[in-house]
Amino acid sequence: MDSKILAASSKHPKPVDHLFQYGTAGFRMKATLLDSVVFRVGLVAALRSRKLGGQTIGVMITASHNPPEDNGVKLVDPMGEMLENSWEAYSTELANAKDEDVVKVYRSLEEKLKINPDTASRVIYARDTRPSGPKLVQALLDALNATGTEYTDYKLLTTPQLHYLTRCTNTEGTPQSYGEVSEKGYYEKLGKAFKRAMKGRKTVGSLTVDCANGVGGPKLAELVKYIPAGSDGGVDIKIINDDVLKAEVLNHECGADYVKTKQRAPPTSKAGNNERCCSYDGDADRIIYYFNDPEHGFRLLDGDRIATLAASFIGDLAREAGLASELKIGVVQTAYANGASTKYVEKTLGLPVVCTPTGVKWLHHAATKFDVGVYFEANGHGTVVFSQQALKAFSTKEPESPAQASALETLRALTDLINQTVGDALSDMLLVETILAHKSWTPKEWDLTYTDLPNRLVRVEVANRNIFKTTNAERTLVEPQGTQDRIDQLVSKFKDGRSFARASGTEDAVRVYAEAATRSEADDLASKIAALVKHDGGMTS
Numbered sequence: 040m041d042s043k044i045l046a047a048s049s050k051h052p053k054p055v056d057h058l059f060q061y062g063t064a065g066f067r068m069k070a071t072l073l074d075s076v077v078f079r080v081g082l083v084a085a086l087r088s089r090k091l092g093g094q095t096i097g098v099m100i101t102a103s104h105n106p107p108e109d110n111g112v113k114l115v116d117p118m119g120e121m122l123e124n125s126w127e128a129y130s131t132e133l134a135n136a137k138d139e140d141v142v143k144v145y146r147s148l149e150e151k152l153k154i155n156p157d158t159a160s161r162v163i164y165a166r167d168t169r170p171s172g173p174k175l176v177q178a179l180l181d182a183l184n185a186t187g188t189e190y191t192d193y194k195l196l197t198t199p200q201l202h203y204l205t206r207c208t209n210t211e212g213t214p215q216s217y218g219e220v221s222e223k224g225y226y227e228k229l230g231k232a233f234k235r236a237m238k239g240r241k242t243v244g245s246l247t248v249d250c251a252n253g254v255g256g257p258k259l260a261e262l263v264k265y266i267p268a269g270s271d272g273g274v275d276i277k278i279i280n281d282d283v284l285k286a287e288v289l290n291h292e293c294g295a296d297y298v299k300t301k302q303r304a305p306p307t308s309k310a311g312n313n314e315r316c317c318s319y320d321g322d323a324d325r326i327i328y329y330f331n332d333p334e335h336g337f338r339l340l341d342g343d344r345i346a347t348l349a350a351s352f353i354g355d356l357a358r359e360a361g362l363a364s365e366l367k368i369g370v371v372q373t374a375y376a377n378g379a380s381t382k383y384v385e386k387t388l389g390l391p392v393v394c395t396p397t398g399v400k401w402l403h404h405a406a407t408k409f410d411v412g413v414y415f416e417a418n419g420h421g422t423v424v425f426s427q428q429a430l431k432a433f434s435t436k437e438p439e440s441p442a443q444a445s446a447l448e449t450l451r452a453l454t455d456l457i458n459q460t461v462g463d464a465l466s467d468m469l470l471v472e473t474i475l476a477h478k479s480w481t482p483k484e485w486d487l488t489y490t491d492l493p494n495r496l497v498r499v500e501v502a503n504r505n506i507f508k509t510t511n512a513e514r515t516l517v518e519p520q521g522t523q524d525r526i527d528q529l530v531s532k533f534k535d536g537r538s539f540a541r542a543s544g545t546e547d548a549v550r551v552y553a554e555a556a557t558r559s560e561a562d563d564l565a566s567k568i569a570a571l572v573k574h575d576g577g578m579t580s
């Protein structure tokens with residue numbers, strides 16, 4: 040095998056002097072720099088699969104909401120979860136090995152992790168619609184062939200579809216089976232569950248879906264074939280921004296990230312007042328809702344809103360089903376969650392909130408500690424996970440009334456409708472539509488559940504962002520010394536003030552978040568903290 044790996048590796052030389060890092064979303068950068076990285080990620084996938092006794096590992100080639108010229112690669116663990124933390128470091132190590140050391144590092148990892156090279160290794164993979172995808176797939180294939188890995192190429196998929204298929208593949212034929220191992224199986228599962236959850240209800244008006252000109256477009260068009268129209272107990276979907284042939288339009292003036300950061304609908308949207316709209320990101324693992332309020336203009340219904348909506352609905356169903364005392368239901372957020380949403384969950388819904396560092400893997404992990412764990416980042420990435428105990432309770436509890444029976448059936452339908460492996464824009468969208476239909480809510484009524492505190496996010500460039508070290512789920516700085524005290528002093532002067540600074544995991548910058556009772560106070564607090572961070576970060580402005 041050594042000579043095969045060496046020969047294959049020589050076709051994918053590493054750019055000199057480039058330092059790669061497996062970050063919160065895998066490796067991500069200009070596609071032209073990624074060839075050697077993808078090859079080596081293929082080697083890591085083979086090792087990871089062998090280490091886990093030949094279970095199937097997923098490899099996704101995508102750069103999500105980044106511009107078209109970027110690409111990225113990440114690994115999916117057997118149950119459809121993000122790659123285990125310690126393996127991020129092994130991936131980074133192999134990605135940075137000198138060309139002549141690739142085999143040596145591969146073997147040393149094998150030895151260190153006690154991996155039997157004779158164990159079978161299996162991988163499934165897919166990519167988004169970027170033009171650089173096919174070439175990078177070739178680099179991956181060269182690694183899989185050199186390591187004698189069995190593989191299935193799923194071609195174009197959304198990231199959450201690959202997570203779903205990874206879990207289905209590894210649970211096929213077991214009591215934990217997660218669904219049929221095919222893309223069609225995914226649509227069928229969601230379509231059936233949606234019908235069961237809606238129980239003939241209608242959504243009001245239509246839903247305009249902006250697919251960011253990414254892979255979500257063709258996949259949503261496929262899903263629509265499996266879900267009933269509005270008049271039939273489903274939803275009328277209008278797809279926009281679904282051009283995947285013109286590479287340059289991907290994520291351009293559209294998509295979840297654009298809508299969230301610009302606080303406006305894509306210019307291509309023709310939706311009228313009070314009409315539901317949502318935007319996916321480039322690989323359809325994020326979703327943001329919004330609408331135009333004739334009185335107040337553009338209104339964003341972000342990840343915090345989806346989390347509170349889901350938690351309130353599932354909490355009510357659990358009570359109606361007589362399961363509230365048996366099941367621990369909770370919400371997981373990051374420090375970016377609006378303070379008003381946290382207060383709403385704790386005070387109005389009476390549910391616990393846990394805060395974790397940024398990055399889906401942390402939220403997901405914390406959510407699995409609940410029987411029903413609802414997690415969302417404000418940017419629209421999230422889902423709901425159910426414990427084995429919750430699944431058992433939903434399927435074995437004997438209903439004592441028709442209302443209880445109905446609540447239990449809806450809960451069971453939700454466990455199939457929700458992609459429990461990772462945040463999934465298609466599945467989350469059907470969840471939101473189901474809840475709005477059950478509550479007979481317009482987007483305006485959803486928006487009125489609580490009032491967001493005005494907030495501001497600022498990106499601050501500093502000499503070295505790595506000197507900013509945090510604790511307390513990124514809400515408190517431990518270094519540079521004294522900075523946190525000065526932040527606290529400033530914050531204490533603002534009504535409902537809250538602010539934190541953390542080094543970005545994806546860009547060379549520090550992000551400052553601030554919220555306060557009024558718009559001008561939030562802006563003022565943000566700019567004061569930003570100036571402080573810039574100063575303490577070693578740059579005077």
Ligand code: 16G
Nearest residue numbers: 063064397398399400543544545546
């Ligand atoms: C990554 C994360 C996303 C997070 C963002 C923060 C995943 C799959 N993606 O895109 O959840 O919000 O990083 O970026 O975990 P930042 O560290 O630059 O603020």
Ligand code: MG
Nearest residue numbers: 103320322324
């Ligand atoms: Mg994404």
